[in-house]
Amino acid sequence: MGITADNADQRPAAWLAGLVAAAVTALIYALTLATDVGYHDAAELALRAAQLGATHSPGAPLHTLLGHFLIAFGLQPALATAWLSLLTGALTAGILGALLIRLGIEFWLATTGGVVFALIAVVWTNAVTTELYTLSLLFVGLSLFAVFAWSHSGARSAWAAVFITYWLALAAHFANIILLPAYLILVWSAVNARLRSVCLFLLFTGLAIAIIAGANALLAARVLPFGPFIPDSLAGIFSYMSGAEHDPLGQQGTKGIFDRLGFSLNRISEHVSLFARNYFYIGLFFILAGAVQLIRRHLPSGLFAALVFAGSWSYFTLFGPGDYFLMVGPTYMVASLWFIVGLQSLMSLWLHIRNMRWLPLVPGVMAVVMLGYQFEPRRASAQLTAPRDYAERAFAALPAGSLAVVRWNEFTVMRYLQFIEGRRPDINLVIPARTPRHYRHGIVPDYLELVKNSICDKPVYTNKAAPELLLEFATTQLEGEDLWLHLQPADLDAC
Secondary structure, eight states: OOOOOOOGGGHHHHHHHHHHHHHHHHHHHHHTOOOSOOSTHHHHHHHHHHHTOOOSTTOOHHHHHHHHHHHTTTOOHHHHHHHHHHHHHHHHHHHHHHHHHHTTOOHHHHHHHHHHHHHSHHHHHHHTSSOSHHHHHHHHHHHHHHHHHHHHHOOHHHHHHHHHHHHHHHHHOGGGGGGHHHHHHHHHHHOSSHHHHHHHHHHHHHHHHHHHHHHHHHHHHHSOOSSSOOSSSHHHHHHHHTTGGGOTTSTTTOOHHHHHHHHHHHHHHHHHHHHHHHTTTTHHHHHHHHHHHHHHHOHHHHHHHHHHHHHHHHHHHTOSSTTGGGSOHHHHHHHHHHHHHHHHHHHHHHTTSGGGTTGGGHHHHHHHHHHHHHHHHHHHHHTOOHHHHHHHHHHHHSOTTOEEEOOHHHHHHHHHHHHHHOOOTTSEEEOOOSSOEEETTEEESOHHHHHHHHTTTSOEEESSOOHHHHHHEEEEEOTTOSSOEEEEESSGGGO
16 A cells, blocks of 8 residues: 555556546536636737737747647637646646556546646636646646656656756746756756756756747747837846746835735735645645655655745745735645655555545545536636626727727737737727836837827726826716726816
């Protein structure tokens, strides 16, 4: 019942476990897949895949290229990129199942372990809409698989796969640069010529980053990103790929050491609670046992998994924007690995005790419960057309030649429909940003100045009652609409 060494006899079972976990996951995801354009980043990522342009910082050239490839098969961009999320999410679940088999886990536990990971709310959410995170997870998962394959075989091919998959993970989502220390420590702890190996790894990683930067620059030359930074110079590339526009560790405007400390403690408490709930609390005990087991079994690979977990969890827990919990996929992948390893390790100690014979059923029961309380709401949500309905309603209400100041949530949907379906090209859309943004009609350094310069020449509307707009302009409700305000000069004689 304990964890056993990897061997060639386990490979057919690993393939089968991976296939079953991926197939079950793909079926569940397909039944809950978004069927139309989504709000926020989903619409933007689908649009950029269609345009073959640059996404928002820090860039995602691999997602754009793969999405564009799927669109070439005749799929609508929103659906093509949603399928990209589905396929990569299902494959990641399969990789986890196969890895568990290679670690000596029983077939039932390995396959259900992959499915449990796939059904964690955060993972499922990202896998059934257009997002970057499941593509990123696929390559981080492949890298993790290669690390443990190398730990058993010592094969150079596995060692090379570790780093190639990491570089692909950077191309999928450059935020994976936060995992670089885990790879550096792996190299340092696993080879004899430490300094030479670390330098070579850094050299090739630098080359990979240069290629990714070049891809971002080429995409931006076709279609500029909406954000303030353009990857057209060394300074622009650094600002763009560092995600500086998001102020990632700005902690939502907190000031002073005590404010920051309070923010950090609150966020840690919040994330610990969320993380524990996703494993039904009892899972934390098995997760800890699994982490210890893998470190004891092979220090470099076990430590690597722990550092991937720690890097992802700590950085995104303290991430300024509030949707941090959508970005911690590597945390849940490693935790799910530990969960199953810990469960089987403890089974080997406890199964002779009669009242512990239910232990092998734990992940299966968890999967059923997770599926039961999430499936119907997600299936219903997949059929909703709220983003499109909102945009269609706005297009029907806004007068010809309008300037519309739109929240990012709806801006991307409206821009998607303008480009993909040719809807209302006469409307100029901008987001309420006081820093430079790039649009089809040119660069807008400050939206408020644009509104001031346009207010006498064209109808101006907004769906966000920002304080500066309310101070500068008179507002009236758009006739028949409760979602849009018509902006007019406070002094009507000014025009």
